[in-house]
Amino acid sequence: MNKPLSDGAGSDISTWQAFCATLKRDLVIAFKRKNDLLNPIMFFLIVVSLFPLGISPDPVELSKVSAGVVWVSALLASMLSLDNLYRADYEDGSLEQLLLSPQPLYFLVLAKNIAHWLISGLPVVVLSPLLAYMLYLPSEAYWTLVLTLMIGTPVLSLFGSIGVALTVGLGSRGLILAVIVLPLSTPVLIIGAKAVTDVMFGLPVGSHFALLGAILALALTMAPLASAAALRISVN
């Protein structure tokens, strides 16, 4: 570990320690507010169960759309929970402390994004086989669905974080966040859902995973930088 730059009192912790502290703090806060933890999961369950009501209870029809339904619901659930990412910190001033800290903001933002994914993305991934079963997804596609969601939902958190960072200071931000974030998320949705559908037809899916992985790598390296820059603009 590099020796941290010491440019004043209280800056004598390394970037890694700051990263872990931020991650731990966000997780502790989430677990103390059980509602915030449960709401995205419940939202995901409810949205998925709306589709059979709206389309048809017919197994043949449902199995055709199941991959897309699970993916779109995961996308919406991730977006719904995004507001927690910086909002409370912005309101109580701890976001400013984060910006003032001597550690690189990139890693702190990354820690917050990982915490958001652990809270809102991972439960969706874990629950997805159950919902896929309810939507009659063929069993050979379960693993592909779980794996694409596993790679794809972190990207949703990372991209979404840019949108929240840009809008955190605004009064009415719910819809504008959706307008900004949803178009950015389309490549992940397309590739993720396509991989699952291709498996159902017995097609190879290696290239889909390679592309999803590439997008995740790009998002991991670039998105926190954009979020950090956006936060510095929003908090002034």
Add this chain to the structure above:
Amino acid sequence: MWLWFSKLGSPRWFYELSNKWLPWLYVAMMVLMSVGLLWALLFVPEDYQQGQTIRIMYVHVPVASISLACFPLMAVAGTITLVWKMKLADMVAKSVAPIGAWFTGLALASGAIWGDQIWGTWWAWDARLTSLLIQFFLFIGVIALRSAIESQDAAAKACAILAIVGAINVPIIKYSVEWWNTLHQPASDFSMDPVAPNPPEVWVPLLIMISAVYVFFVIALILRTRNEILQRERRSQWVIDLVSREKSV
């Protein structure tokens, strides 16, 4: 070079310079547009498959090509805003967003009319249509963000970041949808050979139309930017002088 660069950032300098450019641009647009339109609508031979509907191409292709250029332009202007804090760059970025949204909408509309004739459907979830639609949403997002943030400075920077993120995303979206579903034909080559599938008599008027619509786009961009300059600089002396001079005439 740097002097020129810093001069370019001055809204007043741009306003005065564009005063000189605009008449020439108007003339160029009128000439190109009338030659291009007349040629395309009256003299281009009918396509052996598409018949008269091939003439829609002479509107659709120029409009679509400009709509694709708008997002990178907005991202470049955004980068200049963030790096050099140039006021003019943000004014251009702000002006190009609605124009880009309009051109994207026009490309979708003219494509729908053409598609209705050729594919037998107004809309298909084809790669280029879908990626253009998503690009339209991205423009709407930038415009919405701009209007939601009250502080002009913060809005400029926030939109710059969103434009850059969007511009990185546009090619990813394009390739992912292309690969998802393709119905749209690829762009054809230009060829000098008179018996090629695309002889010069077909593509020369297309090139003229593309340049005509480009000039139109530049004029629209300059006019919007000039409005923006006047609005933002309304308290500075040169704008007050300008307005009082206009009033006295």
